[in-house]
Amino acid sequence: MESSSSSVSQKLTLVYASLLGAGGLMGFLKRGSKISLVAGGGSAALFYYVATELPKNPVLASSIGIVGSAALTGMMGSRYLRSRKVVPAGVVSVVSLMMTGAYLHGLIRSS
Template sequence: MGYVKSGSSKSLISGGLSALVLYFVHTQLPTNPVLASSVGLGISAALLFVMGSRFKKSGKIFPAGVVSLVSLIMTGGYAHGILRSSHA
């Protein structure tokens, strides 16, 4: 969205890299859930931090607020997945 709105190549590259990492997480979850959840936790926490600080600074719901909320939910989901997989 940052690229569309302002032509920011940085937004395009960081969004693409995040998507690639999350695709890797998606493909690895069935075979290696702890590794995939750990990587997912890291990327979700990073997105939560970056987009949360942007939301706090700008107060704009889209895209920073939406991405922050989704990242918060996914961070909890990945943490739950790690705890669940390590007890199995």
């Protein structure tokens, strides 16, 4: 991956990780949900790792990103379909779907 696109990929991944971490913290603060805190924090940590690995090993990082973001797309998409709540389930599922596509694009470019 070239350095300029790697930089953009890293920035997008860091924004995604921040969104997930902030969402988990908000779920904990608003409803006392420890599951939200752990899931949001764990997801944020995973995608922070992906961001740090993108310049060094883009194939591995993109592969981890695809699996993680696709899993979040499925989980939060099904939660949205059950609850019809746009925030957080709808937003996270749409952003995760877009990130899955971005990681897939990065993987194809790196291979």
